[in-house]
Amino acid sequence: MKFLTTNFVKCAVKSCDASELSFPLKYEECELQLQEHDFNPEFLISMLPRLNWDAIVQVAADLGNTTLPSTKPEGIEDNEQMLKDLHSLLLETQIINGKMTCRHCGHIYYIKDSIANFLLPPHLANS
Amino acid sequence: MPQWLSTANYGAQQNTNLPADLPKAVRLCQRPLIKQICFLPLHLLATFRQPSTLIAPPGEKFIIMKDYLVYMSQAHMGFRRAELESLAEMHGFSVDLSGLSEKSPFFVVQLENDEQAAQLIRRSVLSRAIYELWGQGATLADLHADVKQRSSALISKYKQSTFKFDIVSYQGSRKSREQQLALINSFAFLAFEGKIKMKNPDQIFAILEAYSIVNQEPAPQPDYMYFGREVEVSERSRGVLERHEIAKRPYYGTTTFDAELALVSCNLAQTRAGQLIYDPFVGTGSFALAAAHYGAFAYGTDIDFRALKGKGPSRRLATNFEKYGTSHLFGDVLCMDFTHNAFRKNLLFDSIVCDPPYGVREGLKVCGTNREERFEGKEKIIIDGEYAYLRRDFIQPKKNYSLDLLLDDLLQFAAERLPVNGRLCFWMPVANDQDIPTLVPQHEKLQLVYNLVQEFNKWSRRLLVYAKRDANYKGTTITSQERGLQNDFRNRYFHRFK
Numbered sequence: 001m002k003f004l005t006t007n008f009v010k011c012a013v014k015s016c017d018a019s020e021l022s023f024p025l026k027y028e029e030c031e032l033q034l035q036e037h038d039f040n041p042e043f044l045i046s047m048l049p050r051l052n053w054d055a056i057v058q059v060a061a062d063l064g065n066t067t068l069p070s071t072k073p074e075g076i077e078d079n080e081q082m083l084k085d086l087h088s089l090l091l092e093t094q095i096i097n098g099k100m101t102c103r104h105c106g107h108i109y110y111i112k113d114s115i116a117n118f119l120l121p122p123h124l125a126n127s
Numbered sequence: 128m129p130q131w132l133s134t135a136n137y138g139a140q141q142n143t144n145l146p147a148d149l150p151k152a153v154r155l156c157q158r159p160l161i162k163q164i165c166f167l168p169l170h171l172l173a174t175f176r177q178p179s180t181l182i183a184p185p186g187e188k189f190i191i192m193k194d195y196l197v198y199m200s201q202a203h204m205g206f207r208r209a210e211l212e213s214l215a216e217m218h219g220f221s222v223d224l225s226g227l228s229e230k231s232p233f234f235v236v237q238l239e240n241d242e243q244a245a246q247l248i249r250r251s252v253l254s255r256a257i258y259e260l261w262g263q264g265a266t267l268a269d270l271h272a273d274v275k276q277r278s279s280a281l282i283s284k285y286k287q288s289t290f291k292f293d294i295v296s297y298q299g300s301r302k303s304r305e306q307q308l309a310l311i312n313s314f315a316f317l318a319f320e321g322k323i324k325m326k327n328p329d330q331i332f333a334i335l336e337a338y339s340i341v342n343q344e345p346a347p348q349p350d351y352m353y354f355g356r357e358v359e360v361s362e363r364s365r366g367v368l369e370r371h372e373i374a375k376r377p378y379y380g381t382t383t384f385d386a387e388l389a390l391v392s393c394n395l396a397q398t399r400a401g402q403l404i405y406d407p408f409v410g411t412g413s414f415a416l417a418a419a420h421y422g423a424f425a426y427g428t429d430i431d432f433r434a435l436k437g438k439g440p441s442r443r444l445a446t447n448f449e450k451y452g453t454s455h456l457f458g459d460v461l462c463m464d465f466t467h468n469a470f471r472k473n474l475l476f477d478s479i480v481c482d483p484p485y486g487v488r489e490g491l492k493v494c495g496t497n498r499e500e501r502f503e504g505k506e507k508i509i510i511d512g513e514y515a516y517l518r519r520d521f522i523q524p525k526k527n528y529s530l531d532l533l534l535d536d537l538l539q540f541a542a543e544r545l546p547v548n549g550r551l552c553f554w555m556p557v558a559n560d561q562d563i564p565t566l567v568p569q570h571e572k573l574q575l576v577y578n579l580v581q582e583f584n585k586w587s588r589r590l591l592v593y594a595k596r597d598a599n600y601k602g603t604t605i606t607s608q609e610r611g612l613q614n615d616f617r618n619r620y621f622h623r624f625k
Contacts, residue, residue, distance in 0.1 A: 005459045008426075012469040023471050037455050043424070046401035050474065091455075108517045109469075115435050117462040118428075118469040119523035121516035123506040125467055125494035 001116045004090040006059045007051055011102035012109075012118045021104035024055040027062040030098030030111070037091055041083050044090075048076060051090075060089065192237035194260040195244045196355045198295060198335065199232045200253050200363055203391065206590070207253045209577045210394050213592075217397040218246040231337050232297050233353060235260060245359035250421060252390045255364050256295075258333055258355025267313065270352045278317060285356065288321045288329035293357070299338040300345040310334060314354070331357040362390070370451070371416070377446040378437050384413035384482050384554075388581070388590075390420065392480050395577065395592050396552045398423040402477035403458070405544075407465040407537070410434050412444040414480045419448060419456035423477070428463035430492060430525070435460045464494040466528070466536050475546050482554040483537065485530050485616050492525035493533075530555075530614050531568075531607035538570040538593070545595035550576075555589045558619045566614050567591060569605040585624035586616070 010016070010023035053072035060068050076082050100109040100116065107124065110117055199207055208224050215222040220243055226234035232255075238244050241259065248257040261281060262274030292311045294302065302310070311334070321329070333356075336349035371386035373379045392414060398404050400422030406414040409427025411434060418425045427444070429435055437443025448457040463469055484491050496502045502524070508515040515521060534555070541551035551573065557563050559582075569575060570593070577592035596602070 001461070002459050005426075005461070008471060008474050009461070009469045010471045012463070012467045014467065017472065040455060043401070043455070047403075047424075050403065052471075110519050112519075113436055115432065115460060115462055117432060118467070119430065119432075119462060119464055120467050120494045121506065121521065121523055122494070122496040122499070122502045122526075123516070125464070125523075126496065126499065 001095045001111050001114055002091060003059070003063075003093040003095070004047075005116070006095075007055050007090075009100075009116070009118070011105060011107060012120055013102065013105050013107055013124050016102055016104045016107075019104040022102050024052075024059050025100035025109070026103055027059055027095070028099045028101065030063055031096045032063065033094045033096050034088070034092050035094050037087075039084060039087050041080070041087075044083050044087055045077050047090075056090075063093075063095075065089070190239055192239060195236050195238050195358065196258045196260045196263075196335070196353050197227075197234055197236055197248065198255045198258070199227070199234070200255055200361075201232055203253055203388070203581065204229050205581070206388075206391055206395075206579050209579055209592070210251055210253050210391055211247060213395045213397055214251060215243075215247055217399065218243070220246075222247065231351070233335060233337055233351070235263070241358045248359045248361050250394060251361045252363050252367065252387060252394060254361045256333075256360040257358050258335070258353070259358055260353065260355050261332075262354040263352065265351055266348075267310075267352060270354055271313065271316070274314070274354050275316065281356075282317065285330050286320050288319070289324040290319055290321055290330045290332060291323060291325050291328045293331055293333040295333050295335040296349075297335075297337045298340055298345055299336055299349065333357055367420070371420070373413075377450055378411060378442045378444060379447075380411045380434065383411040386413060386417070389413040389417040392552050392554075392590060393417040393421055393423075395590065396478040396480045396550045398478050398480070403475075405470075405476040405479050406481045407463075407468075407479065407540075408481045408484050409444070409460055410484075412447060412460070414482070415444070415457070415460075416447055416451060416453070418478075418480060419453035420451065422456065424456050424458050426458040426476075427460045428465065428468075429460065430462070430464050430494070432462045435462055465540075466493045466533070468540065470544075472543070474544065475549070476544050477546060477549050479537075479541050479545065479549075479551045480553070481537075483530065483533055485556050490617070491528050491530060491533060493528040494523050495526040496524050497526040529607070530616060531610065534568045534614075535606045538568055538573060541593065542570050542572040542595065545573075547595055547597045549595045551591075551593045551595070553591055555591055555614070556586055556616045557589060557614065558586050558616060558624050560624070561614070563587075563589075565610055567605070568607070568610065569603050571602045571604045572596065572600065574600065574602055586620070 006024055006027065009025065011025065016022035057068045057070055060066070073079070073082060094114055095111050096114050098111040100111065208227055211222065211224055222236060222238065224236065226236060228234065238247065244257045248254055259281070261278050262270050264270035264273050294307055294310060296302070332354070335353040335355065337351050338345045338349050367390065368387055371390065373383050373386055396404070398418045398421050402423040404418040404423045404425050406425070406427045409415055409429045412427060415425035415427045435444070444460055445454070445457055448454045461469070506514070506516055510518060537553065538551070545551060557566055567575065567578060572595060573593040574596050575591065576594050577590065579590040581588045
């Protein structure tokens with residue numbers, strides 16, 4: 001699972017929908033891998049409006065990277081170094097194995113073989 | 128030539144409308160942008176050496192439309208109009224496709240310029256090419272006459288170009304080399320001065336013929352002929368279907384969706400570069416691959432972990448993206464029950480394209496259990512100090528679900544997650560004897576723009592295309608409850624539609 005995807009997913013339990021704590025999930029025991037892709041600034045710029053900066057910072061910190069500015073920097077579009085850093089973080093950083101926990105309900109999801117599993121057990125799905 | 132057609136004369140009466148006694152060939156119509164469109168036959172265009180010198184009434188603009196010839200593929204006939212309309216809309220223009228019919232692969236369309244023509248055809252899967260029309264006729268003599276008349280206005284630009292001739296024959300028998308040369312040489316009157324170049328010429332001129340089949344043989348003479356300058360060839364003509372052939376993919380399965388119709392679906396969804404697209408039932412990923420082919424960034428989810436995991440590290444969905452050189456457009460695949468969706472609520476997808484599982488092979492499943500009593504209290508089981516359901520190796524049980532309910536969920540999701548004018552495209556199977564209109568789900572925020580049919584023997588598969596509209600739009604809602612009828616396709620399938 002790409003780092004980028006951590007910015008898109010929350011807890012799947014319905015009763016967590018209303019809680020701000022259900023996004024982003026808390027990432028622990030993660031095995032990371034760098035998978036190189038060609039740098040494509042236009043693509044990154046097109047993704048910028050979709051990103052939740054606070055969640056990027058929080059997940060990066062979970063994974064041991066505390067170098068990101070805490071507020072979204074102005075003019076990322078024109079800052080090539082920043083774009084390259086984001087490219088490497090969002091698109092090239094893969095979580096191969098790991099654990100994602102909802103900060104609201106405490107449910108745990110796993111990433112295995114790079115694929116995150118959001119399936120729910122019956123007592124959480126049937127409700 | 129009528130007086131008013133001379134530039135000077137028209138300039139003098141610029142504050143009046145064009146006279147009422149226009150010849151039939153010239154039509155005027157109003158467009159939302161207060162542009163006036165003037166359909167001029169090409170030979171009349173010669174009058175205006177530079178059409179831009181035409182002086183339009185204040186605040187208005189003349190657009191001179193030109194005739195183009197489209198050469199269609201005769202595959203999936205019912206989907207062709209929708210594909211071209213969607214591509215034109217995606218590029219911000221509308222097009223009158225009334226000339227398109229099932230009888231002929233050729234039709235004439237009016238467009239502003241070559242750029243529009245290229246935009247209409249370039250990524251199309253169900254057409255083959257588009258030509259600037261230089262002439263047409265029922266016989267070669269008629270064609271020659273028409274080309275002589277029209278080409279005077281067109282030829283100067285291409286007089287010195289390197290060129291070659293193509294012969295495109297629909298349903299015709301094979302021509303000998305001599306016959307081909309004779310046909311090409313009959314256009315010698317055009318007197319091109321550029322060099323003939325068979326590889327990468329500046330221009331390709333095509334003679335196009337449509338034949339009927341009589342007693343299972345091509346008729347000796349074509350029914351109709353065209354002559355044109357090639358402007359653009361389609362994705363199909365560039366060989367996309369051969370490249371996307373499922374059997375040549377490193378990873379595919381028994382239910383892998385047809386590559387051609389997956390590409391068509393993405394054209395109807397108007398997926399393009401810079402977009403985020405989502406297939407909630409991604410399986411082996413035909414739609415994700417097709418979306419990435421058109422430059423979109425693709426996400427997929429599926430309830431079946433095995434499909435996502437693939438058949439080993441070098442035979443999974445990511446490998447297919449590598450094969451097509453679109454790895455940078457592969458977002459992720461996640462194991463997810465669509466009805467318990469983990470994408471955050473404010474994440475918008477530009478389009479959603481999918482083939483919902485109707486479960487012929489495995490039955491349609493979501494997370495949960497149909498036998499609650501069996502699982503009652505099981506959430507309290509502890510193994511090695513951990514809740515069993517929170518352990519890494521816990522396997523989430525699944526329960527049966529109905530296609531109708533799933534489609535309601537899909538429309539609701541699309542209504543919440545698509546931007547205005549974003550499209551939802553999905554395939555729905557139906558037994559032919561069912562009252563089909565009553566089975567089509569609707570949502571008040573989504574406008575059903577296409578309901579297209581692919582016929583099989585006793586059932587059909589429908590491609591339903593919806594567009595999310597703005598807050599002022601209020602359509603009808605038809606949920607499974609209101610539909611009343613059950614789409615029990617799976618059951619009917621196993622009973623051979625009796």
